[in-house]
Amino acid sequence: MSRSASTSAAPSSPQLKNDKLWLTSGLLNGQWTSGTATDTFEVINPGTGKVMGTLPDMGVEDVKQAVKHAHEALKSWRKTSETERAAILTKIFQLTTENHEDLAQIITAENGKPLADARGEITYGASYFSWFAGEAVRNYGDVIPSATKGVQNTTIKQPIGVCGIITPWNFPNAMVTRKVAAALAAGNTVVLKAPAETPYSVLAMADICRQAGVPDGVINVITTSKHTADVGKEMCENPLIHKISFTGSTRVGKILMSQSASTLKKLSFELGGNAPFIVFDDADLDKAVAGVIACKFRQSGQTCVCANRVYVQDGVYEAFTTKLAEAVRNFKVGEGTGEGITHGPLIHQAAVDKVHSHVEDAVKNGAKVVIGGKKVDLPGYFYEPTVLTEVNSCAIDNEETFGPLAALYRFKTEEEVIARANDTEVGLAGYFFTENISRLHRVAAALEVGMVGANTGAISQAAIPFGGIKESGFGREGSKYGLQDWQNIKLISIGGL
Numbered sequence: 384m385s386r387s388a389s390t391s392a393a394p395s396s397p398q399l400k401n402d403k404l405w406l407t408s409g410l411l412n413g414q415w416t417s418g419t420a421t422d423t424f425e426v427i428n429p430g431t432g433k434v435m436g437t438l439p440d441m442g443v444e445d446v447k448q449a450v451k452h453a454h455e456a457l458k459s460w461r462k463t464s465e466t467e468r469a470a471i472l473t474k475i476f477q478l479t480t481e482n483h484e485d486l487a488q489i490i491t492a493e494n495g496k497p498l499a500d501a502r503g504e505i506t507y508g509a510s511y512f513s514w515f516a517g518e519a520v521r522n523y524g525d526v527i528p529s530a531t532k533g534v535q536n537t538t539i540k541q542p543i544g545v546c547g548i549i550t551p552w553n554f555p556n557a558m559v560t561r562k563v564a565a566a567l568a569a570g571n572t573v574v575l576k577a578p579a580e581t582p583y584s585v586l587a588m589a590d591i592c593r594q595a596g597v598p599d600g601v602i603n604v605i606t607t608s609k610h611t612a613d614v615g616k617e618m619c620e621n622p623l624i625h626k627i628s629f630t631g632s633t634r635v636g637k638i639l640m641s642q643s644a645s646t647l648k649k650l651s652f653e654l655g656g657n658a659p660f661i662v663f664d665d666a667d668l669d670k671a672v673a674g675v676i677a678c679k680f681r682q683s684g685q686t687c688v689c690a691n692r693v694y695v696q697d698g699v700y701e702a703f704t705t706k707l708a709e710a711v712r713n714f715k716v717g718e719g720t721g722e723g724i725t726h727g728p729l730i731h732q733a734a735v736d737k738v739h740s741h742v743e744d745a746v747k748n749g750a751k752v753v754i755g756g757k758k759v760d761l762p763g764y765f766y767e768p769t770v771l772t773e774v775n776s777c778a779i780d781n782e783e784t785f786g787p788l789a790a791l792y793r794f795k796t797e798e799e800v801i802a803r804a805n806d807t808e809v810g811l812a813g814y815f816f817t818e819n820i821s822r823l824h825r826v827a828a829a830l831e832v833g834m835v836g837a838n839t840g841a842i843s844q845a846a847i848p849f850g851g852i853k854e855s856g857f858g859r860e861g862s863k864y865g866l867q868d869w870q871n872i873k874l875i876s877i878g879g880l
């Protein structure tokens with residue numbers, strides 16, 4: 384296998400058992416290469432603020448090349464059987480499991496999340512390969528009763544073709560595997576733009592895919608920072624790409640959607656959320672606190688499905704606040720590799736500044752700081768896990784904080800809280816806690832979101848249809864529905880029978 388000439392890592396890069404997983408360039412047609420890049424960009428470890436490595440800043444010409452290779456590779460890859468593809472996906476799962484610790488170390492170094500969370504992410508990410516290995520071999524079509532005598536209608540499901548994939552930095556491995564596993568299972572080839580903040584996890588995954596037998600050209604990876612917007616535009620406008628799958632902000636989703644209009648691409652977008660988390664008077668408060676910790680503070684609040692607005696009913700407001708503050712006080716914040724660290728840094732300084740501006744804005748509008756509320760004086764990009772009470776009419780109402788800030792709103796009635804929870808343009812996830820079974824069904828049906836967690840704050844797994852409604856996007860990833868987002872359904876109507 385040809386690798387980039389320089390595989391040496393910066394002093395602050397992770398120490399790996401298998402240093403072959405440390406890749407320092409893009410991947411085009413099975414070759415590790417800088418493409419036409421004349422410049423490099425730095426990747427920063429957010430837990431230390433130090434440079435952990437540099438990568439080529441690839442551009443539009445490299446996307447065009449990648450698409451040509453993917454288009455060429457498609458000719459034979461689409462003809463492989465589902466069973467062959469399932470065997471390769473199973474092998475990817477095995478190799479990911481064998482390299483579990485190294486892959487987790489890479490995540491912690493470039494994303495900052497604590498090692499325990501990074502290990503959990505690799506397990507989660509790998510599960511998409513085993514899941515879609517299973518789905519691939521159950522790629523059934525239909526036989527449809529015909530209205531016309533002597534005609535038989537059948538459907539088959541075929542790959543879409545070359546697919547463009549754009550992934551975020553908050554789950555550097557799992558957001559790649561969720562898309563790539565389904566894309567490959569369906570027989571597509573891909574051109575992947577790695578996030579500038581966390582590209583090493585993407586490159587390592589791509590290498591594992593190749594080791595598992597994914598042929599040259601089936602997966603191509605572009606590394607870029609300065610040319611991100613142009614690379615995205617080329618992916619959306621290139622006529623040989625037939626689908627774009629994107630996880631990221633609603634703002635960028637709208638740009639990509641308009642750019643994709645000229646070639647009418649199939650799109651799957653998992654965009655921003657503003658998840659309500661409702662605690663009713665009849666909730667089990669200990670379970671609700673555990674739920675909000677899992678949901679609000681996972682990955683230091685940097686997930687699209689994180690609770691953003693925590694609504695607590697009047698009768699339990701004080702009791703819930705006390706229990707939550709107690710739990711948050713036990714967090715240990717620091718560099719993700721540190722012993723006992725429960726919460727890592729944010730991804731960059733702008734993220735820290737945004738959380739602080741949300742705190743200041745809430746306080747200006749009457750909120751009180753129960754715990755936290757300040758930047759942490761450590762190298763890297765840390766913010767204190769924060770709990771605010773009496774939050775009302777502030778930026779958090781409409782904007783995702785994407786940080787470790789639990790904003791507690793007070794409410795009186797079920798009707799009122801449903802109206803407030805739904806009063807937003809987005810609808811990814813929503814959560815609530817109640818011990819009343821009728822209320823459970825009523826509220827689950829009423830929340831305008833793609834995913835509901837009732838009496839749980841942790842919903843993610845390969846088996847569920849992950850995705851949103853409203854301005855949180857469309858399409859579903861994972862689950863039995865996840866494969867069809869990467870397929871075309873073709874009708875074959877046979878006459879003269």
Ligand code: SIN
Nearest residue numbers: 553630686687688843
């Ligand atoms: C996301 O934040 O976009 C994904 C989170 C998850 O898969 O749980």
